[in-house]
Amino acid sequence: QVELVEAGGGLVQAGGSLRLSCAASGRTFSSYGMGWFRQAPGKERKFVSGINRSGGNTDYADSVKGRFTISRDNAKRTVYLQLNSLKPEDTAVYYCNSVDHWGQGTQVTVSS
Numbered sequence: 001q002v003e004l005v006e007a008g009g010g011l012v013q014a015g016g017s018l019r020l021s022c023a024a025s026g027r028t029f030s031s032y033g034m035g036w037f038r039q040a041p042g043k044e045r046k047f048v049s050g051i052n053r054s055g056g057n058t059d060y061a062d063s064v065k066g067r068f069t070i071s072r073d074n075a076k077r078t079v080y081l082q083l084n085s086l087k088p089e090d091t092a093v094y095y096c097n098s099v100d101h102w103g104q105g106t107q108v109t110v111s112s
Contacts, residue, residue: 002026002101009106020081022096030074038092
């Protein structure tokens with residue numbers, strides 16, 4: 001059974017920063033790529049960022065390039081998403097993903 005547990009969300013003012021984490025259990029963490037998605041109220045879930053097994057390759061949605069940074073620590077079985085220069089439009093529930101498994105989500109709210 002794979003379990004993904006996100007943490008680090010919260011309320012922040014525009015221009016602020018947050019660091020999200022996703023701790024994985026249940027299978028060999030380093031064997032899989034990981035991703036972050038987000039879902040704003042009334043909208044579909046969308047890709048934010050992804051990272052390959054080793055952490056050597058990353059990908060970002062255009063809307064977050066230059067502001068968000070994804071990383072992973074395979075020894076800690078954790079993937080991170082650093083959110084900088086946050087904007088109100090970044091407000092959403094952020095989900096961690098590994099293949100066909102999802103975490104429960106963590107709320108990020110950015111006030112103007």
